[in-house]
Amino acid sequence: MATQNQPGSAMATGHSSGNTSGSTSGNTSGHAATRGTARPRLGTAGRIGLAVLGLVLLACVGTLPWSMGSVASGATRMARYEASNLSLNLLPPLWVELDADDLARVEEARQAGRYVPGRVLGTDRLGRDVLARLLAGGSVSLLVGLSAAAIAVLLGTLYGSVAGAAGGRVDAVLMRIVDILFGLPSILLVVLLAVAVDGIIERRGADLSLPVRQVINIATLLVAIGGVSWLTMARVIRGQVMSLRAKPFMEACRAIGVGAPRQFRVHLLPNLVGPIVVYAALAVPAAILSESFLSFLGIGVREPLPSWGNLAADGLGELNTVDSRWWLLAAPCLAIALTLVSLNFLGDELRERFDPMRGRKVA
Numbered sequence: 001m002a003t004q005n006q007p008g009s010a011m012a013t014g015h016s017s018g019n020t021s022g023s024t025s026g027n028t029s030g031h032a033a034t035r036g037t038a039r040p041r042l043g044t045a046g047r048i049g050l051a052v053l054g055l056v057l058l059a060c061v062g063t064l065p066w067s068m069g070s071v072a073s074g075a076t077r078m079a080r081y082e083a084s085n086l087s088l089n090l091l092p093p094l095w096v097e098l099d100a101d102d103l104a105r106v107e108e109a110r111q112a113g114r115y116v117p118g119r120v121l122g123t124d125r126l127g128r129d130v131l132a133r134l135l136a137g138g139s140v141s142l143l144v145g146l147s148a149a150a151i152a153v154l155l156g157t158l159y160g161s162v163a164g165a166a167g168g169r170v171d172a173v174l175m176r177i178v179d180i181l182f183g184l185p186s187i188l189l190v191v192l193l194a195v196a197v198d199g200i201i202e203r204r205g206a207d208l209s210l211p212v213r214q215v216i217n218i219a220t221l222l223v224a225i226g227g228v229s230w231l232t233m234a235r236v237i238r239g240q241v242m243s244l245r246a247k248p249f250m251e252a253c254r255a256i257g258v259g260a261p262r263q264f265r266v267h268l269l270p271n272l273v274g275p276i277v278v279y280a281a282l283a284v285p286a287a288i289l290s291e292s293f294l295s296f297l298g299i300g301v302r303e304p305l306p307s308w309g310n311l312a313a314d315g316l317g318e319l320n321t322v323d324s325r326w327w328l329l330a331a332p333c334l335a336i337a338l339t340l341v342s343l344n345f346l347g348d349e350l351r352e353r354f355d356p357m358r359g360r361k362v363a
Contacts, residue, residue, distance in 0.1 A: 049345025060138035067136040073115040081136040082304040089127040137306035145288030151226025156233025164241025186228040193224045194299045281347035285340040308332040
């Protein structure tokens with residue numbers, strides 16, 4: 001019986017070897033075809049979005065040594081974005097000619113040796129340079145948006161990968177938790193968390209300095225925005241992982257005993273780069289918009305640290321029918337609009353570039 005089984009086993013071995021070689025050659029040719037297929041260039045919208053985003057980043061981040069640099073304001077030295085001179089408040093921007101009263105105020109401040117803010121975009125109600133605050137606030141808003149989006153991508157990738165790889169009851173329980181969180185208003189959760197942290201800060205206000213309070217406020221924003229923005233990412237990654245696990249190359253990995261960590265690191269994660277990049281590009285503008293909205297309401301970034309949201313809130317109060325200083329509102333709103341539109345253009349192009357269905361035609 002043993003000798004009779006040998007040919008069968010040999011035939012099975014040969015059949016397995018044939019499948020293996022065929023699978024290997026098929027995978028090799030597939031990889032070669034993938035390598036040979038040139039990725040399309042960014043479209044017009046993507047190039048415009050990338051160029052505008054690059055200019056915004058260069059303007060905000062590249063000017064940090066100037067906007068955050070210290071200047072003499074009275075008897076002390078302060079960062080340029082918070083240095084003020086109340087006698088020079090609400091000066092018009094550079095394209096508006098100063099009247100006699102404004103000229104007299106500026107000349108008096110110069111002769112007295114007091115701080116004279118720049119007036120490219122005018123000054124605010126406290127006599128601070130609006131341009132310096134706009135550029136510094138852009139750096140803060142971009143930092144909060146990028147960091148919150150990174151937290152959302154990390155949490156969503158890990159959560160979705162665990163759910164998709166585990167399957168069964170574990171997947172069902174994890175997805176029901178996501179469904180429950182989806183049913184809760186995300187902005188309300190962020191507001192409640194921010195208010196709760198503010199209450200803790202107020203009770204311990206005597207023990208905390210202003211820089212520590214600012215760091216706590218920004219950290220709260222990051223956790224709050226990133227903590228409610230990962231749900232869609234988790235669903236997307238979970239679906240991709242379940243789809244990839246049904247592929248022949250993943251079945252082969254399990255058959256030869258490849259461990260789960262190596263399966264994820266070597267085989268699953270490279271195939272998840274496309275969805276991760278696309279979602280990250282689309283999550284950043286949503287996070288920036290959330291930060292601006294919360295700061296506009298007064299529960300985000302607080303004075304004297306600027307952000308585009310609290311600059312817009314300050315500018316809104318200067319709109320009136322008697323003497324409207326519209327530029328104080330238009331400048332931060334225009335910066336927010338340019339950043340969000342450029343990021344959405346870039347995200348749409350990346351989605352088209354990394355879409356797995358791209359190039360497939362319906363028969």
